[in-house]
Amino acid sequence: MKVVLDHLFMRFPSRKKGDPDTVAVSDFDLEIPDGLLVGLLGPSGCGKSTTLNLICGLLTPSSGRIFFGDEDVTSLPPEHRGVGLVFQNYALYPHLTVKKNIMFPLENLKGDKKMTRREMEEKALEAARLVQIEDYMDRRPAELSGGQQQRVAIARALVKRPGVLLLDEPLSNLDARLRLQTREEIRRIQKETGITTIFVTHDQEEAMSITDMIVVMEDGIIRQTGKPQEVYDDPANLFVAKFLGTPAINVFSGQIRSGALYAGEDIIADGLDGISDRKVSVAIRPEALVPDPDGPFRCGISALEVMGRDCSIVFTHPSGTSPALRAIVGSELLPGEGEKTVRFRIKPSKMFIFGEDGERIRTEERP
Amino acid sequence: MNENNRKAWLYLMPAVLFLGVFMVYPLVDVVVYSFEEGYNFASQTFFGTGTYNYSYVLHDPYFMQALKNTFILVIITVPLSTGFALLISLALSSIKKLKELFSTIYFLPYVTNTLAVGLVFMILFKKTAYSDGLVNLLLGAFGMSPVDFIEGPYWAKMFVLCFYTVWVVLPFKILILTSALASVNEDYYNAARIDGTSRSRMFWRITLPMISPMIFYLVITGFIGAFKAYSDAVAIFGTNLNAAGMNTIVGYVYDMLYGNSGGYPSYASAAALILFAIVLTITVINLMISRGKVSA
Ligand SMILES: Nc1ncnc2c1ncn2[C@@H]1O[C@H](COP(=O)(O)OP(=O)(O)OP(=O)(O)O)[C@@H](O)[C@H]1O
Ligand SMILES: [Mg+2]
Numbered sequence: 001m002k003v004v005l006d007h008l009f010m011r012f013p014s015r016k017k018g019d020p021d022t023v024a025v026s027d028f029d030l031e032i033p034d035g036l037l038v039g040l041l042g043p044s045g046c047g048k049s050t051t052l053n054l055i056c057g058l059l060t061p062s063s064g065r066i067f068f069g070d071e072d073v074t075s076l077p078p079e080h081r082g083v084g085l086v087f088q089n090y091a092l093y094p095h096l097t098v099k100k101n102i103m104f105p106l107e108n109l110k111g112d113k114k115m116t117r118r119e120m121e122e123k124a125l126e127a128a129r130l131v132q133i134e135d136y137m138d139r140r141p142a143e144l145s146g147g148q149q150q151r152v153a154i155a156r157a158l159v160k161r162p163g164v165l166l167l168d169e170p171l172s173n174l175d176a177r178l179r180l181q182t183r184e185e186i187r188r189i190q191k192e193t194g195i196t197t198i199f200v201t202h203d204q205e206e207a208m209s210i211t212d213m214i215v216v217m218e219d220g221i222i223r224q225t226g227k228p229q230e231v232y233d234d235p236a237n238l239f240v241a242k243f244l245g246t247p248a249i250n251v252f253s254g255q256i257r258s259g260a261l262y263a264g265e266d267i268i269a270d271g272l273d274g275i276s277d278r279k280v281s282v283a284i285r286p287e288a289l290v291p292d293p294d295g296p297f298r299c300g301i302s303a304l305e306v307m308g309r310d311c312s313i314v315f316t317h318p319s320g321t322s323p324a325l326r327a328i329v330g331s332e333l334l335p336g337e338g339e340k341t342v343r344f345r346i347k348p349s350k351m352f353i354f355g356e357d358g359e360r361i362r363t364e365e366r367p
Numbered sequence: 368m369n370e371n372n373r374k375a376w377l378y379l380m381p382a383v384l385f386l387g388v389f390m391v392y393p394l395v396d397v398v399v400y401s402f403e404e405g406y407n408f409a410s411q412t413f414f415g416t417g418t419y420n421y422s423y424v425l426h427d428p429y430f431m432q433a434l435k436n437t438f439i440l441v442i443i444t445v446p447l448s449t450g451f452a453l454l455i456s457l458a459l460s461s462i463k464k465l466k467e468l469f470s471t472i473y474f475l476p477y478v479t480n481t482l483a484v485g486l487v488f489m490i491l492f493k494k495t496a497y498s499d500g501l502v503n504l505l506l507g508a509f510g511m512s513p514v515d516f517i518e519g520p521y522w523a524k525m526f527v528l529c530f531y532t533v534w535v536v537l538p539f540k541i542l543i544l545t546s547a548l549a550s551v552n553e554d555y556y557n558a559a560r561i562d563g564t565s566r567s568r569m570f571w572r573i574t575l576p577m578i579s580p581m582i583f584y585l586v587i588t589g590f591i592g593a594f595k596a597y598s599d600a601v602a603i604f605g606t607n608l609n610a611a612g613m614n615t616i617v618g619y620v621y622d623m624l625y626g627n628s629g630g631y632p633s634y635a636s637a638a639a640l641i642l643f644a645i646v647l648t649i650t651v652i653n654l655m656i657s658r659g660k661v662s663a
Contacts, residue, residue, distance in 0.1 A: 058557050079563025091554035095576040104572075105562035160562070 001069050001163035001196050003032040003055065008064035010050050010220075024050040026220040028064070032198070032213070037190045039207030039228070040200045042217035043243070048200045049088075051217075052166050055198065056083045068163060079108075084157030084195075086167045090149050092141040092156070099137040102127055102155045109160075127159040128152075130189060147178045154189060165190070165197040171206060183210050204244050208232065216240050233349070238358040241283045247312070247326045250289075252319040254282040254353075261353065264319040268297050268346055272353075272363055280361060281321075281354045286312065288350030289327035291335060295345035299325070304334060315342060401636035413633075420637035429622075430638060433614040436600075439525060440532060440615070441593040448533040449585050452540030457570075459541070460548045484535065485602020492516035492527050492603075517604065524604065524613050531599055536592065540585050547581040548574070583657040587650055594646050597621065616642045 008028035011021045024047040032038050040048050053059040055066060057078035065074045073081050092101050102124040106115055115123070128134040131151035141149055150170055157165055167186070171179045187210040190197045201207050207214050208228040216223045216231065216239075224236045235241035241249050252263045257277050260270040268282070289297070291313070299315040302324075311334050313327045327344065335342050353361045400406060401420055403413040424430050491501045493516065503513035516523045551574060559569050575582075597617035600608055608614035609622065616638065623635035 056561055058560065078561045083561060085558065085561050087554045087558060089552070089554060091552065091558040093555065093573065093576075104559075104564075108563045108565070108568065156558075 002034045002067075003164055003196060003198070004067040005030045005032075005051075005055070006065040006067065008051075008054060008066065009062045010047070010054060010059065011062045024220050025054065025061075028220075028222060030215060030222065030225065032196060034196055035194045036212040037187065037197045037199060037210060039211035039214040040198055040217065041204060041207045041214050041243070042202065042223075044202055046217045047220040048202070048217060049168055050220075052085070052168050052198065052200055055164070056085050056166055057081050082160070082163045084160065084162035084165045086150070086153045086157050086165070086170050088169045088172060090141075090153040090170075090173075092149060092152055094141055097138050097140055098128070098133065098144070098152050099124055101141065101152060102159050105156060105160050123159055124155075127155040130158065130192065131155045131185070145178075146174050147182050150174070150182060151185070154186070158189070158193065158195070162195065165193075165195045167197065167199045169200050169202070171201070171203075179206070186210065205246060208244070216243060218243075235283075235352060236360050238281055238283065238354040238360075241352055241354070245285060247286050247328070249283045249285050250325045250327075251321045252282045252284070252317060253321055254280050254319060256280055256353075263297065264317060266297050269348065269351070269363075275353075275361060275363070279356055281356075281358075283352045283354065284346060285350040286326045286328040288347040289313075289329070289344040290347065291327075291329055291333045291342055292345035293343060295343040297344040297346060299342055299344065301335065301339055301342050304337075306331070306334075313342060397636045397639060400633050401640050403633055406633045420633045421641070424634055424637045424641065427634075429609050429614060430616075430619050432609075432612060433616050433619040436525070436528075436613060437594060437596065437615045440529060440596055441590060443529045444532040444536070444593055445586060445589040447529070448536045448540060449582065449589060451533065452537055452544050452585070453582070455537070456541050456544035456548055457574075459545055482598070482602045485531070485599065488527065488531050489517060489603055493518075518611070521612060524611065527603060528600060528613065531603060532593065532596060535599065536589065540589075543581055543585060544578065547578040551577045579657075583653070587653045587657075590649050590653065591646055594642065594649075 005028050008025055009023070010025035011023050013021050026047075028051060040051060042048055050059065054061050057073070057076060061074065065072055067073065068081065093104065096104065099121070103120050106120045106123055109115060125134060125137075128137060131154050133148060133151045133155060136144060136148060136152075141152065144152065150173075153170070154165075154167075170186070171182055174182060183206055186197075186199070199207070199211060211228055213225065214228050214231055215225045218239050224231050224240045226234075231240060232244050235244065238251070242251065254261055254263045254268075255278070256262075256272060256275050259273040259275070260267045261272060261280070261282065262268070263282055297317070299317045301313060301315050303314040305312045305314060310328055311331045313329060313335070315325050315327060316323070317325060353363065355361050402416050402418070404415050404417055404419045406413040492503075493500045499507065499513045500516070502516065507513060514520070514523045516527045518524075555573050555577070556569060559573055564572070595617050596615050600613050600615055600618060604611040604613045608618045614622070620635045620638045620642070623638060624630045624632060
């Protein structure tokens, strides 16, 4: 089902008189096409959970509308919206077995939707098979591993065949390996069911790896939406550029003077004639820096790190905004032991220029 | 025994000594007394040993009356007070703004002295030559004839005692249950709401199982507490509980120890051990039931 969020606002009134209200979601305007897996991404406290709660109806927006398909569901209570929600802590009922947990939503059905015990058990088993948890039907949640609990939570959210599935940081309680495994699992389940799914996370790698579309948020505002790779390759603002990518992007304070881009004393790009002279921030992805004896970017080496496949050069530059800048290079290009300085060539497609307001300044050769 | 073990025992010594002298020894003593026939406190002598004390106590009409009173008290007040406490806690936790105001009110009985409260109850319920008491005035207003709750019929006195007991234990139970209710994660209710669970189903399927350990705790301690009731009855009906027909088992034990010049410690010990056996049995039954039902 298509989900449309139309200029949503969510204000929480302040406790004390005089304090400003908390605006958790501000002018949230988004259309999610049917059947996609969407990642809602942003730092802690940016309003991801609030957005999810608005979509599922646990919260009512201060203003704005929500549509499922063509139906306006803004004032519909959660139980009539046909959503499934997987909580961050799973919220499995600890006193019920896996089977009873999965059957719980079905037992609430009334009227002509009411099912017999047999039908409920069949549906529960079907959902359990989908998430491959059918061997554990008689266990209690406490007797399952984190990953298994999460799958039970997904089964419970899916058993009523919701039009929209919402997941609130479902992987945050899992260890690194289980995370990798279960995020693939979520992808598989979503593909199999074709249910429009919104997946909240603050881990950009997680979002990039499995979603069809990401929505990057900051302080309740959408900063950019798009396919993960597109957003990564073409960030609209400094916040998005910094937020996506590990290791983090390197940021330098630079200047444009008569068409040339300066980082400190180094001219790292030129031919930017369309842009008037001004101060800018330059962001360069770690993989865009290539050691080259004739390169324009002169840096000091502070450490070399060799970690399996990747080698990284930790370097310094007078215009760098953080003390540890990083370049990821192939081992054959690694400077020799004892070298104090390195010069880099910069791949222009992975270097972005932002104005002082943080918005992208687009150079002419790229659209 | 290795060095460490010896040290451990050495450090434990003071505690073990204290427990031994002030707990274990008296307990053993009570058991011994209860089997010594005709024990005289002054001369510290007895005729022989046997189960006569138990048989005497079990055939004593005063004891049987006390047993009956205690059982009625337990059976009425424990479920009633737990039920009321649950209702009040549910109401309190759904209206957050009134919580603080209520917490003072429902804590009044808890911080007030038993005897003082008992006196107030007596004044509320007592019928004297000059006044019928507040409760009787109210009854009169509804066109009912006045009842002497303090010296009148048995059911009226039992009613006052039960009423009083429920009222006194309520605050503690409300405190425990409100905090138990507050500790249930909000997400369970949110999850249930999304699934369209009705309010009553939320209560029976989520709230109640989640707080069941606390409810069982309250029931067990409630049973034990009610079986040990004594001071409440004294506060309302005075010290001569046998005459009032309102004695409890602990009251009977007390009377046997200190009543009638020197008393009958052997009978008292036997009665105390009978009480112990009853409480133990009930608690074990409670635990057995709860083991099957309660999910921690
Ligand atoms: N009930 C509430 N009352 C007042 N403020 C709230 C309430 N719920 C959330 N907020 C505020 O709204 C903002 C967004 O909160 P939200 O829970 O949506 O963040 P989040 O993006 O999910 O963060 P996290 O990644 O830490 O879960 C925060 O600043 C938070 O303090
Ligand atoms: Mg959150």
